Amino acid sequence: MRKRQARPSVARVYSYVLGGRDNYGVDKALGDYFIDDLPGSVGVAIANRESVLRATRVMAAAGIRQVIDMGCGLPAAENVHEALRRIQPGARVVYVDDDPFVVAHGRALLAVDDAIAVVEADIRDPASIEKHAEVARLIDFDQPLGILFGITLSFVNDDEDPAGVVRYWADRIAAGSQVYLTQFRSGTSREAIATERKILEAFGRGRFRTDAEISACFGSLSLDPDGLTACTRWHIDPADTPEPSLWDELIIGGLARKQ
Numbered sequence: 001m002r003k004r005q006a007r008p009s010v011a012r013v014y015s016y017v018l019g020g021r022d023n024y025g026v027d028k029a030l031g032d033y034f035i036d037d038l039p040g041s042v043g044v045a046i047a048n049r050e051s052v053l054r055a056t057r058v059m060a061a062a063g064i065r066q067v068i069d070m071g072c073g074l075p076a077a078e079n080v081h082e083a084l085r086r087i088q089p090g091a092r093v094v095y096v097d098d099d100p101f102v103v104a105h106g107r108a109l110l111a112v113d114d115a116i117a118v119v120e121a122d123i124r125d126p127a128s129i130e131k132h133a134e135v136a137r138l139i140d141f142d143q144p145l146g147i148l149f150g151i152t153l154s155f156v157n158d159d160e161d162p163a164g165v166v167r168y169w170a171d172r173i174a175a176g177s178q179v180y181l182t183q184f185r186s187g188t189s190r191e192a193i194a195t196e197r198k199i200l201e202a203f204g205r206g207r208f209r210t211d212a213e214i215s216a217c218f219g220s221l222s223l224d225p226d227g228l229t230a231c232t233r234w235h236i237d238p239a240d241t242p243e244p245s246l247w248d249e250l251i252i253g254g255l256a257r258k259q
């Protein structure tokens with residue numbers, strides 16, 4: 001019999017709207033609310049995921065052979081190590097998540113060899129991640145490193161200092177490293193307000209931010225000239241011309257480099 005869960009989890013609801021099957025009734029109920037009542041939010045989740053994979057390929061094309069995925073989520077149709085290794089065979093990945101359900105599934109499905117680890121840790125405590133034995137084993141901080149924050153900082157409250165979390169890593173990574181960050185963007189539309197309210201109500205945390213607040217998270221890193229861009233358009237094939245939608249503006253991404 002399947003275990004009952006009292007609360008939905010971010011990872012399982014996100015996975016559910018992306019078509020995943022590892023969820024409980026409470027996750028499905030919330031996922032169905034997004035699908036039925038805020039249908040554009042499904043496109044937001046897909047756009048985020050696809051942009052994270054494109055960012056991984058951009059990093060790989062720049063020669064990056066090691067990535068830490070902060071708040072990796074449940075295994076998906078395509079995963080970061082697969083995108084990275086298509087360009088950089090044998091590249092190393094540390095997946096980090098604070099949800100034990102994600103970690104258990106990740107260890108079973110993502111950790112396919114010794115160059116991949118799935119670590120249970122809280123991104124709000126970066127020192128614990130840096131000190132983790134698997135990070136010490138797999139990550140060489142003297143070499144360019146890719147760091148992904150796929151939507152995760154949206155679940156870090158202001159008083160937990162999301163910019164400080166990025167700064168911690170910016171201070172440690174070598175020149176040539178890259179950080180890709182996506183974040184819910186605040187807005188005044190009915191959809192933006194309803195989505196933010198629902199996320200906060202369901203998960204007890206979650207913050208949509210202005211462009212200025214999101215840019216501030218990059219600190220001293222150099223944001224690419226394309227700046228913060230809707231994930232639907234970030235580094236897409238120029239031949240693709242997605243139909244603009246108000247939902248596009250609710251999730252944006254930016255890639256920054258350590259000079």
Ligand SMILES: C[S@@+](CC[C@H](N)C(=O)[O-])C[C@H]1O[C@@H](n2cnc3c(N)ncnc32)[C@H](O)[C@@H]1O
Nearest residue numbers: 011014049071072073097098099122123150155
């Ligand atoms: C919506 S999923 C995104 C997954 C993936 N990064 C992506 O963009 O496709 C957010 C993930 O962040 C994780 N998460 C949220 N807050 C976290 C924290 N403080 N530390 C570690 N993981 C966290 C959740 O458990 C969840 O798996």
